[in-house]
Amino acid sequence: MTSGLRERKKHATRLALHEAALQLVAEHGLEAVSVDDVAARAGVSPRTFFNYFPTKDDAVLGLDPADTERLTAGLAARPAGESPLAALRAVQLEQAAAMAAEPEGLWPLRLRVVEAHPVLLARLHATFGRSERALVEAIATRTGTRVDVDGYPPLLAAVAGAAMRTALHRWLRSDFTASLPRLVDEAWDLLAAGLPAPRP
Amino acid sequence: MTSGLRERKKHATRLALHEAALQLVAEHGLEAVSVDDVAARAGVSPRTFFNYFPTKDDAVLGLDPADTERLTAGLAARPAGESPLAALRAVQLEQAAAMAAEPEGLWPLRLRVVEAHPVLLARLHATFGRSERALVEAIATRTGTRVDVDGYPPLLAAVAGAAMRTALHRWLRSDFTASLPRLVDEAWDLLAAGLPAPRP
DNA sequence: ACGCAACATTGCACGGTCTGCAAGAAGGTG
DNA sequence: CACCTTCTTGCAGACCGTGCAATGTTGCGT
Numbered sequence: 461m462t463s464g465l466r467e468r469k470k471h472a473t474r475l476a477l478h479e480a481a482l483q484l485v486a487e488h489g490l491e492a493v494s495v496d497d498v499a500a501r502a503g504v505s506p507r508t509f510f511n512y513f514p515t516k517d518d519a520v521l522g523l524d525p526a527d528t529e530r531l532t533a534g535l536a537a538r539p540a541g542e543s544p545l546a547a548l549r550a551v552q553l554e555q556a557a558a559m560a561a562e563p564e565g566l567w568p569l570r571l572r573v574v575e576a577h578p579v580l581l582a583r584l585h586a587t588f589g590r591s592e593r594a595l596v597e598a599i600a601t602r603t604g605t606r607v608d609v610d611g612y613p614p615l616l617a618a619v620a621g622a623a624m625r626t627a628l629h630r631w632l633r634s635d636f637t638a639s640l641p642r643l644v645d646e647a648w649d650l651l652a653a654g655l656p657a658p659r660p
Numbered sequence: 661m662t663s664g665l666r667e668r669k670k671h672a673t674r675l676a677l678h679e680a681a682l683q684l685v686a687e688h689g690l691e692a693v694s695v696d697d698v699a700a701r702a703g704v705s706p707r708t709f710f711n712y713f714p715t716k717d718d719a720v721l722g723l724d725p726a727d728t729e730r731l732t733a734g735l736a737a738r739p740a741g742e743s744p745l746a747a748l749r750a751v752q753l754e755q756a757a758a759m760a761a762e763p764e765g766l767w768p769l770r771l772r773v774v775e776a777h778p779v780l781l782a783r784l785h786a787t788f789g790r791s792e793r794a795l796v797e798a799i800a801t802r803t804g805t806r807v808d809v810d811g812y813p814p815l816l817a818a819v820a821g822a823a824m825r826t827a828l829h830r831w832l833r834s835d836f837t838a839s840l841p842r843l844v845d846e847a848w849d850l851l852a853a854g855l856p857a858p859r860p
Numbered sequence: 861a862c863g864c865a866a867c868a869t870t871g872c873a874c875g876g877t878c879t880g881c882a883a884g885a886a887g888g889t890g
Numbered sequence: 891c892a893c894c895t896t897c898t899t900g901c902a903g904a905c906c907g908t909g910c911a912a913t914g915t916t917g918c919g920t
Contacts, residue, residue: 464887464888465886465887465888466886466887466888466896466897469886469887469897470897473897494875494876494877495876495877495878496876504898504899505898505899505900506899506900507898507899507900507901508897508898508899510877510878510879511897511898514878515877515878516876516877516878543857544855544857545854545855545857578786578789578790579786581786581789582782582783582785582786582789583782585782585785585786585789586778586779586781586782586785589778589781589782589785590778603857603858605858608833610858611826611827611830611843611846611847611850612850612855612858614826614829614830615822615823615826615847615850615851615855616855618822618823618825618826619819619822619851619855621822622815622818622819622821622822623815623818625818626811626814626815626818627811629814630811630814633808643811646811647811647815650811650812650815651815651819651851651854651855652854652855653854654745654851654852654853654854655744655745655812655815655816655819655851655852656743656745657743657744657745657803658803658805658810658812664916664917665916665917666867666868666915666916666917669868669915669916670868673868694904694905694906695905695906695907696905704869704870705869705870705871706870706871707869707870707871707872708868708869708870710906710907710908711868711869714907715906715907716905716906716907
């Protein structure tokens with residue numbers, strides 16, 4: 461951990477901007493909150509806002525680009541003998557546990573805000589999409605197939621995203637009383653079984 | 661077909677704006693093209709642009725909201741005995757055939773532009789996401805499960821989106837020489853088999 | 861053919877987003 | 891303390907997107 465005063469301050473400012481944006485939007489709605497409002501609450505100038513986030517929406521979501529690295533790193537750390545499906549599932553379970561355990565429950569608030577403002581959903585999907593591209597590479601090396609020829613890696617990456625998004629959505633629907641890792645597990649059970657029609 | 665002069669004109673203007681936006685962006689890039697440019701090429705005032713599309717990005721993609729209806733309508737038209745998986749697969753095959761057969765090859769151009777400007781990908785996913793929500797309902801009625809309780813409908817809808825997006829991506833990668841319906845088929849084959857690891 | 865009602869187009873004004881630039885403040889280093 | 895690097899800030903400006911009111915066009919009944 462490089463913990464100079466500078467880095468700590470930057471991190472603090474970034475978090476302050478994110479929390480300010482998230483809370484203000486949760487309270488007043490997306491369009492009722494301007495960048496100036498967010499900057500004011502975070503105690504920086506409006507111009508500084510854009511040194512940390514390229515758009516207002518990004519500040520509301522406050523997603524860390526490092527998450528993508530952590531995802532692929534986690535995948536690379538799985539034993540080589542594991543099937544791609546099992547490895548990806550295990551990584552997502554860790555990820556889900558981490559999200560559910562986050563202090564101050566930022567994820568519930570984030571998901572509620574996204575639910576209320578579908579515009580943000582686009583940006584969220586875009587972020588997931590960036591992770592997906594990285595995943596495609598990681599899966600391809602694991603299966604030893606070439607991305608250009610084989611359709612398996614991109615499909616599996618896309619499906620993994622679908623599993624996580626579905627679990628997050630159900631988590632929200634349960635008012636965050638359900639266990640997120642369990643929901644992820646259930647999704648992968650269905651996927652591994654070939655999505656058989658359920659019994660009513 | 662209600663074909664009053666008024667409706668035909670509106671449709672023509674909408675298409676003109678879409679094609680203008682798509683071609684200009686394909687040629688000069690997304691940020692180099694302003695709404696004024698698009699309106700000028702389409703022969704309308706800048707203000708009129710916003711009577712047809714809420715944002716510049718939407719004009720570039722030019723997606724028809726009616727596509728979603730067609731999707732769910734197609735699903736409802738499938739025989740009731742069919743499994744959700746099979747029904748969805750069949751509907752997507754029709755959809756894929758229609759997209760590949762579109763005159764003037766708008767889809768290839770659209771996909772190339774989206775590839776070059778990932779920002780648009782976000783909006784595209786969002787549109788697919790809107791279709792997904794409608795799909796969730798349609799699947800739920802078909803399987804007779806309640807959306808709040810069962811995780812199957814949202815998962816299947818999300819996975820369907822993943823299948824289509826993967827197929828489109830591979831189509832683009834093949835420079836549109838591959839058969840889009842065939843790519844869709846392959847994706848569903850893998851899904852129905854539970855995503856087994858491929859043989860290298 | 862005429863005139864009226866509905867609707868589409870347009871210009872104008874305005875608030876908000878986001879960027880480039882240059883001056884100044886604060887952290888880091890010898 | 892002197893110096894360099896990095897972060898912050900204000901300012902100017904292009905572009906986006908919306909509400910409103912004026913103007914033009916279409917459709918329809920008479």
